[in-house]
Amino acid sequence: MANHTLNAPAASAKASGWNVVVSAYRNAASERNAAAPSDWKDAAQESAWEILVDRASKALSAVTAYPVTTLAQLAEKCELVKAEYPDAMHLDGDDCAAIIADVQRIATDQHAARLANGGAAWDSALAAYEAAQAAVDAIPITEDEGAWNAADTMRADAAFTLATTPVPDRAALLLKSEQLFGEAADRGEWGPTWHPEMIASYMADMRRLAAVEG
Incomplete structure (x- = not known):
């Protein structure tokens, strides 16, 4: 399980870092979906597709593990996970830990900003x-x-x-x-x-x- 701390990225990297991991996942998922084997008995096609499946899975893991800093980013994260697993009835442990950490981080940041203001x-x-x-x-x-x-x-x-x-x-x-x-x-x-x-x-x-x- 990944270590989901409450530490957020530097301010200048908040949006750009998130956009990078989201873009990487979207590209990997698009390549995977476009390369689904036309003949499931063709071992070469299936093997190549499984590589793309693994790549997309790792890219999604990077998305869920990324420490988002805004509610908009958190909503996008949840939407991506839901789109990947539309029939899932629950999140796995890593996803739950990441989202809980996101909520705690955002709430802490907003409270601190409110006090500072x-x-x-x-x-x-x-x-x-x-x-x-x-x-x-x-x-x-x-x-x-x-x-x-x-x-x-x-x-x-x-x-x-x-x-x-x-x-x-x-x-x-x-x-x-x-x-x-x-x-x-x-x-x-x-x-x-x-x-x-x-x-x-x-x-x-x-x-x-x-x-x-x-």
């Missing part, structure tokens, strides 16, 4: 906003208007903090977008005019994530 600060601001919103929801305005107004002021402050906190990823950007524009979009109305700091933070988020994703 300010994930902890965003999570703290989001938790504060959700707690403030819950406090407002828990107070009937008709029973204690003063307490409700105080809680709503805290909610507004927490919403401002959240809207001006840099987002760490696209999921957080969607949440911020919903906060700023979601209600107006759902109602089909003109949107509110937001505080300049909120708009500046939002545009900085968009530009930063666009730059990261190329």
Whole structure:
């Protein structure tokens, strides 16, 4: 069984290395499929074909063992394995080990990237906003208007903090977008005019994530 570690290739080799092993497999599989013996009693034809079968099998093993670094690459790996064995009901041990390692690696990389992009600060601001919103929801305005107004002021402050906190990823950007524009979009109305700091933070988020994703 291959040793499937969590170590990923260097950043510059992530896409190119994967593309090389995938291309090698596709070429080997294509040659194998095109050379299937026309006469299975012809020993020479069958022998030549078996060599190509072995070559394609080794190329697929290189694909499954390759430590992918993105979900798109992992999906492609699974699609290639499934296409090679369309009737298989389960994966063998090596394939399972490779895919589990891929998932762990990608999750670890994404978590580290999120923290590096300010994930902890965003999570703290989001938790504060959700707690403030819950406090407002828990107070009937008709029973204690003063307490409700105080809680709503805290909610507004927490919403401002959240809207001006840099987002760490696209999921957080969607949440911020919903906060700023979601209600107006759902109602089909003109949107509110937001505080300049909120708009500046939002545009900085968009530009930063666009730059990261190329």
